Amino acid sequence: DYSLQEANPYLNVDNPLEEGKRLWSLGELANAILHFEAAVQRDPQSSEAWRYLGSAQAENEQEPSAIAALRKSLDLNPSNMDALFSLAVAYTNESMDNSALSTLERWLAANSAYQGLVEGADINFRRPMTSSFLDRQYFGELERKFLEAAQRQPAGVDATLQNALAVLYNLSGNFDRAIDSLQAALTVKPEDPRVWNRLGATLANSDRPAEAVAAYSRALDLYPGYVRARYNLGISCMNLKSNREAVEHFLSALQLQQRGIGPDSRQQISDGIWQTLRSAVMRMERSDELLRAAEGKNVAEFARTFHQIAPSNMSSMAQHDQTN
Amino acid sequence: MDVPPPACLKSPPNIPHKLLLGPGPSNAAEDVLQAMTSPLLGHLHPEFLKIMDEVKEGIQYVFQTKNKLTFAISGTGHAGMECALVNLLEPGDRLLVVDIGFWANRATDMAERCGATVQRVVESPGKAVDAATLEKAIESYRPHVVFVVQGESSTGVCQPLEKFGAICHKHGALLVVDTVASLGGAEFYADRLEVDCVYSATQKCLNAPPSLAPISFSERALEKIKKRTKKVQSYYLDAELLGNYWGCFDEPRRYHHTGMISSVYALRAALARLAAEGLDEAVQKHKRNVQLLYIGLDDIGVSPFVQDETLRLPCLTTVAVPEGIDAKQVCDTLMSQGIEVAGGLGPTAGKLWRIGTFGMNSNEANIKRVVAAMKAALADQKHHI
Numbered sequence: 001d002y003s004l005q006e007a008n009p010y011l012n013v014d015n016p017l018e019e020g021k022r023l024w025s026l027g028e029l030a031n032a033i034l035h036f037e038a039a040v041q042r043d044p045q046s047s048e049a050w051r052y053l054g055s056a057q058a059e060n061e062q063e064p065s066a067i068a069a070l071r072k073s074l075d076l077n078p079s080n081m082d083a084l085f086s087l088a089v090a091y092t093n094e095s096m097d098n099s100a101l102s103t104l105e106r107w108l109a110a111n112s113a114y115q116g117l118v119e120g121a122d123i124n125f126r127r128p129m130t131s132s133f134l135d136r137q138y139f140g141e142l143e144r145k146f147l148e149a150a151q152r153q154p155a156g157v158d159a160t161l162q163n164a165l166a167v168l169y170n171l172s173g174n175f176d177r178a179i180d181s182l183q184a185a186l187t188v189k190p191e192d193p194r195v196w197n198r199l200g201a202t203l204a205n206s207d208r209p210a211e212a213v214a215a216y217s218r219a220l221d222l223y224p225g226y227v228r229a230r231y232n233l234g235i236s237c238m239n240l241k242s243n244r245e246a247v248e249h250f251l252s253a254l255q256l257q258q259r260g261i262g263p264d265s266r267q268q269i270s271d272g273i274w275q276t277l278r279s280a281v282m283r284m285e286r287s288d289e290l291l292r293a294a295e296g297k298n299v300a301e302f303a304r305t306f307h308q309i310a311p312s313n314m315s316s317m318a319q320h321d322q323t324n
Numbered sequence: 325m326d327v328p329p330p331a332c333l334k335s336p337p338n339i340p341h342k343l344l345l346g347p348g349p350s351n352a353a354e355d356v357l358q359a360m361t362s363p364l365l366g367h368l369h370p371e372f373l374k375i376m377d378e379v380k381e382g383i384q385y386v387f388q389t390k391n392k393l394t395f396a397i398s399g400t401g402h403a404g405m406e407c408a409l410v411n412l413l414e415p416g417d418r419l420l421v422v423d424i425g426f427w428a429n430r431a432t433d434m435a436e437r438c439g440a441t442v443q444r445v446v447e448s449p450g451k452a453v454d455a456a457t458l459e460k461a462i463e464s465y466r467p468h469v470v471f472v473v474q475g476e477s478s479t480g481v482c483q484p485l486e487k488f489g490a491i492c493h494k495h496g497a498l499l500v501v502d503t504v505a506s507l508g509g510a511e512f513y514a515d516r517l518e519v520d521c522v523y524s525a526t527q528k529c530l531n532a533p534p535s536l537a538p539i540s541f542s543e544r545a546l547e548k549i550k551k552r553t554k555k556v557q558s559y560y561l562d563a564e565l566l567g568n569y570w571g572c573f574d575e576p577r578r579y580h581h582t583g584m585i586s587s588v589y590a591l592r593a594a595l596a597r598l599a600a601e602g603l604d605e606a607v608q609k610h611k612r613n614v615q616l617l618y619i620g621l622d623d624i625g626v627s628p629f630v631q632d633e634t635l636r637l638p639c640l641t642t643v644a645v646p647e648g649i650d651a652k653q654v655c656d657t658l659m660s661q662g663i664e665v666a667g668g669l670g671p672t673a674g675k676l677w678r679i680g681t682f683g684m685n686s687n688e689a690n691i692k693r694v695v696a697a698m699k700a701a702l703a704d705q706k707h708h709i
Contacts, residue, residue, distance in 0.1 A: 061708070063708075089709055093706070093708045095624075095706075133625070166709070167709065170709055173647055198709045201708055201709040202709060204648075204707040212707070228708055232708060235704070235705065235706070235707055238653075239705070275700055275703070275704070276704045279701070279704045282660045283656070283660075
């Protein structure tokens with residue numbers, strides 16, 4: 001279930017949904033989320049408001065909240081394509097492979113551009129999810145339908161279909177095909193930071209770390225407040241054994257999450273990021289003091305301790321403009 | 325002084341507490357460690373000889389054998405392997421090794437040092453050799469001795485042994501079985517299986533410090549030893565001499581070497597624990613608990629390396645490393661939290677993790693803890709699309 005912020009300064013603004021969308025388009029993620037939360041309190045039956053909230057929380061690297069909001073959106077409108085897509089992405093990240101497959105199938109069914117590929121009886125509770133492991137047969141059937149859809153692309157490249165294909169191929173581990181799809185999507189949307197992040201994550205998961213870093217950097221150039229991309233960049237640093245830089249990125253991500261609600265509020269802060277930050281700290285030297293600070297989960301405290309103990313020597317990776 | 329007193333010995337050693345869930349040694353039980361603090365006795369004092377006799381009975385119980393030549397070698401598991409081979413092989417003998425992982429290499433090395441020639445009957449990691457295949461290999465190679473590991477700790481396979489003894493004897497060969505990683509965790513009945521020599525170690529399911537290698541030789545094995553044309557080239561591991569020290573024969577005991585007094589106390593305590601629990605119950609316990617581990621692993625999106633569930637060792641689970649994951653990073657992360665989980669060994673290096681749940685370490689709390697730690701460590705490496 002979705003858990004709302006208690007002290008939301010935007011609860012009574014006019015038209016919180018529109019204002020949230022505007023802020024989001026400007027990359028002001030934390031404040032956009034607060035507005036979306038106000039919107040769902042103003043109008044709890046709005047599938048659209050819940051969907052915006054969910055998608056924004058995913059970018060904010062708050063996957064459990066994203067899933068809760070997106071599920072609510074779909075309860076209200078089971079054919080909300082954007083919600084279905086975002087939810088499929090979230091399930092993929094959480095390794096809930098079969099749930100991701102069935103959500104992608106629903107997405108295709110709801111997609112008016114590709115009618116008739118999915119029979120009505122197929123969707124919803126189609127098979128018992130006894131294991132998180134990808135059902136290869138189900139995957140094969142769905143891949144066929146998606147490829148048929150791809151053949152029917154109306155004019156040139158349908159970026160949303162290509163993104164959905166990329167998610168599908170991430171599930172099965174066909175990273176090369178996922179990368180092809182994302183590069184196709186980039187031909188029509190070269191400045192979409194979400195696609196760049198998705199490309200980075202796909203490259204990273206297929207063991208191409210240097211290219212992943214380049215893709216994340218592009219995503220962050222376009223959208224400096226993109227918490228997810230910054231988190232991913234931190235993981236890349238860990239993969240490349242640059243633990244100090246990894247911690248810097250995780251700290252930036254946490255600071256971004258905090259914007260708009262004040263330094264002492266802990267509600268919007270992601271446990272997931274703290275946990276990974278802690279792992280990176282454990283691999284650094286002089287880590288005991290830092291580890292204690294990490295366990296305190298107070299962003300300002302940790303930042304103080306970190307800059308004292310490990311003063312910055314900015315390398316090219318850390319040079320991405322960190323909004324402060 | 326030519327060599328001054330080491331400064332490093334002036335301060336106490338750094339020995340952190342860790343949860344040892346690797347392939348061994350496992351954590352030692354409190355009462356077993358306590359037993360080691362009992363006052364020393366002389367290695368030929370009657371009180372100590374009585375303790376040795378009690379340990380012998382315990383070993384017969386845990387091997388499920390009535391073999392008279394049953395004792396504990398002063399040395400760890402490798403000493404058990406060496407003792408078995410050095411007594412049963414003479415230069416020019418043929419050894420057939422069942423190769424399902426790393427331990428075949430060790431046995432081959434040791435056998436070659438004995439002057440024996442070695443052939444292998446091989447299965448790939450994760451699989452076991454079946455009786456029919458073994459029989460064909462024996463028919464063609466006519467070995468004097470066949471060597472097989474029951475608990476293949478490099479792959480997580482528990483090699484089935486039914487019919488192996490009978491087949492060996494039909495063809496005039498002796499059967500040697502290594503139960504270092506399986507004794508007390510998987511079913512093993514030495515006499516029923518017609519095993520000629522079985523050995524194990526103290527530091528896995530027995531939850532004792534690494535120190536001794538329990539071993540037992542059948543009548544057939546003893547006959548071969550007695551018929552040797554040359555002395556066993558190792559005095560220290562000569563089974564007849566050791567058998568005398570351990571009172572296996574009706575003759576006065578002679579001084580052979582200084583027995584490992586405190587380690588024998590520990591082994592007695594470990595065997596007493598196991599006898600109290602019951603061997604069958606201990607095996608069932610491992611099987612029950614490992615099911616929880618399989619469920620936990622499935623929940624976090626990883627799977628056991630050994631696909632055939634009937635071939636899995638209940639006290640050591642191998643886990644396949646998913647694509648794109650840095651296996652060592654996971655081990656390092658867990659170690660920094662005080663949990664040891666190992667990577668692969670030999671043919672499986674880099675391909676899997678090994679999670680040992682030996683003896684008292686096989687319990688729900690440990691399993692939940694290691695699964696949660698692995699879940700977090702894996703999440704740390706996942707990039708989010």
